[in-house]
Amino acid sequence: MGKLIAIEGRDGAGKNTVTNQLAEQLIGLGYSVAKIAFPKYSTNIAGKALGDFLAGRSNNPDDPRVVATLYGLDRFESIGEIKTLMDTHDFLISDRYIGSNLAYQGAKVADAQSKAMIDWIYNLEINMYALPIPFLNVFLDTDLDVSKSNVAKKNKRDYTDLEYDVHEKDNDLQSRVRNLYLELSENQTLGPWVVVNTTENAAMRPPAEIAAQITGEIQRIKTR
Numbered sequence: 001m002g003k004l005i006a007i008e009g010r011d012g013a014g015k016n017t018v019t020n021q022l023a024e025q026l027i028g029l030g031y032s033v034a035k036i037a038f039p040k041y042s043t044n045i046a047g048k049a050l051g052d053f054l055a056g057r058s059n060n061p062d063d064p065r066v067v068a069t070l071y072g073l074d075r076f077e078s079i080g081e082i083k084t085l086m087d088t089h090d091f092l093i094s095d096r097y098i099g100s101n102l103a104y105q106g107a108k109v110a111d112a113q114s115k116a117m118i119d120w121i122y123n124l125e126i127n128m129y130a131l132p133i134p135f136l137n138v139f140l141d142t143d144l145d146v147s148k149s150n151v152a153k154k155n156k157r158d159y160t161d162l163e164y165d166v167h168e169k170d171n172d173l174q175s176r177v178r179n180l181y182l183e184l185s186e187n188q189t190l191g192p193w194v195v196v197n198t199t200e201n202a203a204m205r206p207p208a209e210i211a212a213q214i215t216g217e218i219q220r221i222k223t224r
Contacts, residue, residue: 002032002086004132005218006097006190008181009140010174011167012147014198014207018140019095021211026091029215034085037095039074046073054167064105068121071101076129086132091218098125099137099181099190104167107176114180118189126190133191136221138214139181143199144174150204192221 005022007015016037023033040047050070052058061067075082075098085092101121106114125131142150148171167173185193194217198210 002034002089003091003135004082004086004097005091005093005214006099006134006137007093007095007140008097008099008103008137009142009198010144010147010177010181012150013140013142014150014204014210015095015140017207018138018198018210018214019093021207022214023091023093025208025211025215026093026218031090032088033091033093034089035093035095036078036082036085038078038097038100039071040078044074044077046070046077050074064108064117065120068101068105068117069124071105072098072121072125072129072131075125075131079129079131082132091135094134097134097137098122098131099134099139099184101125102184102189103177103180104173106180107173118180118184122189135191136214136218137185137190137193138217139185139193139195140198140210141178141181141195142204143202144171144178146199146202146204147174 007019007022009015019035023035026033039050041051042048049058050067053060053067053070082092098121102118105121106117109117126133182195184190185195194214196210196213198205
């Protein structure tokens with residue numbers, strides 16, 4: 001079975017671009033590579049519900065576990081696709097995965113409650129939905145000003161006409177999300193993590209350079 005690599009980060013961190021660059025580099029090394037992205041706003045039932053939430057077309061639930069369940073269900077709807085792609089490729093690169101759910105929903109509760117929220121989501125997605133644990137989780141650590149600028153430059157999204165969705169416009173949430181990602185990385189939650197600083201001098205580093213750093217980490221883990 002192939003290995004799952006999860007590309008994580010705040011909104012506007014450059015996940016899609018890095019995913020594509022990483023796939024190209026791994027293919028260049030002779031590996032077979034597939035890509036997947038979550039949420040699936042256009043095709044999955046849960047993904048469509050999440051699009052409504054993020055676009056402000058539905059109410060923001062008081063309990064983050066409601067949204068966490070939708071994010072988990074979005075992946076569970078695609079579990080057959082995930083397993084097939086892993087069975088037929090050396091690597092499956094996922095643009096967002098379980099780590100996003102842990103970081104974003106954990107950031108919506110008080111610090112004293114975040115561990116319980118993370119444990120609850122972990123149990124939901126890993127133990128109940130039986131989603132595979134990544135071979136490597138990658139946190140793209142991008143400066144908030146740069147990530148906000150990247151979001152503003154995005155093409156029209158299929159779930160919203162807004163410049164910034166519910167999560168993207170909340171700077172406090174984005175700051176807390178970064179802290180949670182760093183905590184997940186330190187604790188090695190969901191398996192191994194690597195933190196990649198994607199900005200330098202208030203600008204994005206070249207995507208190929210970022211991907212090369214991740215490729216090096218993948219090769220290092222594979223040779224352990």
